[in-house]
Amino acid sequence: xxxxxxxxxxxxxxxxxxxxxxxxxxxxxxxxxxxxxxxxxxxxxxxxxxxxxxxxxxxxxxxxxxxxxxxxxxxxxxxxxxxxxxxxxxxxxxxxxxxxxxxxxxxxxxxxxxxxxxxxxxxxxxxxxxxxxxxxxxxxxxxxxxxxxxxxxxxxxxxxxxxxxxxxxxxxxxxxxxxxxxxxxxxxxxxxxxxxxxxxxxxxxxxxxxxxxxxxxxxxxxxxxxxxxxxxxxxxxxxxxxxxxxxxxxxxxxxxxxxxxxxxxxxxxxxxxxxxxxxxxxxxxxxxxxxxxxxxxxxx
Amino acid sequence: xxxxxxxxxxxxxxxxxxxxxxxxxxxxxxxxxxxxxxxxxxxxxxxxxxxxxxxxxxxxxxxxxxxxxxxxxxxxxxxxxxxxxxxxxxxxxxxxxxxxxxxxxxxxxxxxxxxxxxxxxxxxxxxxxxxxxxxxxxxxxxxxxxxxxxxxxxxxxxxxxxxxxxxxxxxxxxxxxxxxxxxxxxxxxxxxxxxxxxxxxxxxxxxxxxxxxxxxxxxxxxxxxxxxxxxxxxxxxxxxxxxxxxxxxxxxxxxxxxxxxxxxxxxxxxxxxxxxxxxxxxxxxxxxxxxxxxxxxxxx
Amino acid sequence: xxxxxxxxxxxxxxxxxxxxxxxxxxxxxxxxxxxxxxxxxxxxxxxxxxxxxxxxxxxxxxxxxxxxxxxxxxxxxxxxxxxxxxxxxxxxxxxxxxxxxxxxxxxxxxxxxxxxxxxxxxxxxxxxxxxxxxxxxxxxxxxxxxxxxxxxxxxxxxxxxxxxxxxxxxxxxxxxxxxxxxxxxxxxxxxxxxxxxxxxxxxxxxxxxxxxxxxxxxxxxxxxxxxxxxxxxxxxxxxxxxxxxxxxxxxxxxxxxxxxxxxxxxxxxxxxxxxxxxxxxxxxxxxxxxxxxxxxxxxx
Numbered sequence: 001x002x003x004x005x006x007x008x009x010x011x012x013x014x015x016x017x018x019x020x021x022x023x024x025x026x027x028x029x030x031x032x033x034x035x036x037x038x039x040x041x042x043x044x045x046x047x048x049x050x051x052x053x054x055x056x057x058x059x060x061x062x063x064x065x066x067x068x069x070x071x072x073x074x075x076x077x078x079x080x081x082x083x084x085x086x087x088x089x090x091x092x093x094x095x096x097x098x099x100x101x102x103x104x105x106x107x108x109x110x111x112x113x114x115x116x117x118x119x120x121x122x123x124x125x126x127x128x129x130x131x132x133x134x135x136x137x138x139x140x141x142x143x144x145x146x147x148x149x150x151x152x153x154x155x156x157x158x159x160x161x162x163x164x165x166x167x168x169x170x171x172x173x174x175x176x177x178x179x180x181x182x183x184x185x186x187x188x189x190x191x192x193x194x195x196x197x198x199x200x201x202x203x204x205x206x207x208x209x210x211x212x213x214x215x216x217x218x219x220x221x222x223x224x225x226x227x228x229x230x231x232x233x234x235x236x237x238x239x240x241x242x243x244x245x246x247x248x249x250x251x252x253x254x255x256x257x258x259x260x261x262x263x264x265x266x267x268x269x270x271x272x273x274x275x276x277x278x279x280x281x282x283x284x285x286x287x288x289x290x291x292x293x294x295x296x297x298x299x300x
Numbered sequence: 301x302x303x304x305x306x307x308x309x310x311x312x313x314x315x316x317x318x319x320x321x322x323x324x325x326x327x328x329x330x331x332x333x334x335x336x337x338x339x340x341x342x343x344x345x346x347x348x349x350x351x352x353x354x355x356x357x358x359x360x361x362x363x364x365x366x367x368x369x370x371x372x373x374x375x376x377x378x379x380x381x382x383x384x385x386x387x388x389x390x391x392x393x394x395x396x397x398x399x400x401x402x403x404x405x406x407x408x409x410x411x412x413x414x415x416x417x418x419x420x421x422x423x424x425x426x427x428x429x430x431x432x433x434x435x436x437x438x439x440x441x442x443x444x445x446x447x448x449x450x451x452x453x454x455x456x457x458x459x460x461x462x463x464x465x466x467x468x469x470x471x472x473x474x475x476x477x478x479x480x481x482x483x484x485x486x487x488x489x490x491x492x493x494x495x496x497x498x499x500x501x502x503x504x505x506x507x508x509x510x511x512x513x514x515x516x517x518x519x520x521x522x523x524x525x526x527x528x529x530x531x532x533x534x535x536x537x538x539x540x541x542x543x544x545x546x547x548x549x550x551x552x553x554x555x556x557x558x559x560x561x562x563x564x565x566x567x568x569x570x571x572x573x574x575x576x577x578x579x580x581x582x583x584x585x586x587x588x589x590x591x592x593x594x595x596x597x598x599x600x
Numbered sequence: 601x602x603x604x605x606x607x608x609x610x611x612x613x614x615x616x617x618x619x620x621x622x623x624x625x626x627x628x629x630x631x632x633x634x635x636x637x638x639x640x641x642x643x644x645x646x647x648x649x650x651x652x653x654x655x656x657x658x659x660x661x662x663x664x665x666x667x668x669x670x671x672x673x674x675x676x677x678x679x680x681x682x683x684x685x686x687x688x689x690x691x692x693x694x695x696x697x698x699x700x701x702x703x704x705x706x707x708x709x710x711x712x713x714x715x716x717x718x719x720x721x722x723x724x725x726x727x728x729x730x731x732x733x734x735x736x737x738x739x740x741x742x743x744x745x746x747x748x749x750x751x752x753x754x755x756x757x758x759x760x761x762x763x764x765x766x767x768x769x770x771x772x773x774x775x776x777x778x779x780x781x782x783x784x785x786x787x788x789x790x791x792x793x794x795x796x797x798x799x800x801x802x803x804x805x806x807x808x809x810x811x812x813x814x815x816x817x818x819x820x821x822x823x824x825x826x827x828x829x830x831x832x833x834x835x836x837x838x839x840x841x842x843x844x845x846x847x848x849x850x851x852x853x854x855x856x857x858x859x860x861x862x863x864x865x866x867x868x869x870x871x872x873x874x875x876x877x878x879x880x881x882x883x884x885x886x887x888x889x890x891x892x893x894x895x896x897x898x899x900x
Contacts, residue, residue: 060396084864095886096660264384286395360696564684586695
């Protein structure tokens, strides 16, 4: 175990990442071999924001390892409403569980929590901050479909606010990847992140049209553009329309292009893509299980 | 296993029904013998509408078989709020669980879900549609208390909207049962269903007064009449009062008459009936466990 | 097993209490020895009011014993909304679980529930009534830190409405303890309770200033003063300020004074106390696990 807590994808070296992904591959190849490896272990699930896939996949991952979970439930049904601080909440629950998974609307929440408890803390999303297990399952999916070294990836959508995008882009600097960022002007990758990527020696390209980058890509990573980002409904619709992925658009892509999406999607990818060999987004969600099993196995 | 998914009571032949009920009887006779038969199995609970008894009894049934569950939680705390389609939700969660139990406000939801996933789907209620495991536990309870062949059953209450009633009535056509339907005019059994029943050779009688059918019945199946069905509060009260089951009313019934109710009840059955030998409604709810254990055992 | 249900701390004799605390100490010393003692047991969690620590700690306790739980979920997602009576709800769920843990806003709810079911019922808080497992973990914490016989305890805060305080005060009459009650005039211990304590031979002292009692105390048990109790915001602030525990205040306390709090706290104890040897409130919360494991082990 190289780390006590998993707070940010930034803390992971190439070696750390490969260690989790290799373990995840072992799990995926033979899940039964891990079925009772953590019997008696309790994982505390603390989701201060709604979540389906992340919460359920940690829940399933722990149970697939033979352990069990205890769930704080929604904030509405918890002591948080009585004004308890996050530090107090986690210091109580660390006495009930062997590790904690935390999602919280405030950036830095998982880091703060980790400073108050002795059990491992896994960040499952802290506001605009980090969501490192999403990054690990993204990397796993990329590695399975296209390979990480020499990768040419296009990341589309809301590049300004998307924590998923920021974590993934940063993690990919550990590999020899060429990164294309495709977004409307108003949702461009923050300058500081672009600078970080370039400083690490990564090739970074920015585009406003998907077509300008598409034919050279191995992976197209699509993210949701949120209506709330646009003051004007019409402007939103125009942008959403331009960045919609459908069969017509993908005609100019390489035959082996892989399409990914962290889900949930609304309209960003046409359903006609779902049944094609390009679609990896459900597989990507499913990879949450072996990747989180591997991670829990490492830190527990 | 004769079916991959359980969507509707209509898909069950007499043989299918008897297979589940026989298995349920084995479970009830010796639950311990099934205690570890499905260790390592994960059941996904997806309840898009509130539910206590159905959700908890599937949860308990899976755990009594040695397996475990993962629960989507309420819709308010899930990705559904972000606009995700049902098809996407179930395609994600099928990667986490070995089977799915689905309740949804829209008729046809379970059928739709079953077309998108490879794991078994059990319909736990789809709007005005079907709720087949309720029907199976009803049949089990009838079989234990009165027998199915030669049965004379009276079904009372809201016969127009009650999905429980429709499924049960249909399932009973597999047996030689005489069906009496007792309701106010405005809540009569839909004509199409009456026609279906008669076409199958079932004897169907309709009444507006319980007394007109009562003395010939083996089972009285009571359902709730919902206030919302009546434009006028006074009209509701009058109807609710007429169909209330109490000791005085049951004086003219056969001594071995069994009273059932899918629960929750509000005022339809007087508490004085609870302690009598006629009351089978709590037993009926409890039968959800062996019946759902038997069903899960069949489809997993 | 001396009792079928645990409804009130009042039903527990000194012998009963010591039996649970001794068992809890065994559990705390070697939790692994209890890890599979209740495999196959299902505990039903029925929380009609929000709860984090009590619900999660029962959940964890049952799972640490090798069993599992089924959770009714929040009232909003249950049949209760359809107007079902508590008696009906518990009579249904007793068919799913081997014991029930109940929290309910109405005083007397757990007692009522216990009269309708055959499985053991544990009261996890009934309105202004009782919360006996909180009392047991309080007693356990006191015994570990200061000993119960010859104890000098000061109980601070809302002594009028706090069910935790009332249960603890009563339970301590089984031991040779001197009880100091410290509160603003408007939140004094109810006269009836003071009378009960004195009748049992307990030495009872009342104070309005913490300083008047502090130097003689072994344990200072702090409770939250709720804003809602005061018609006037200013009055609340003044009182809350006066009863705030910080390092300056504790200078005149005995070196081995233990500070307890049932949590959640808001501002009653300054964070600077958390890291001192006096602070026992997180340990107190954690003691919920061995104490509830011991209790479940006794009644199951």
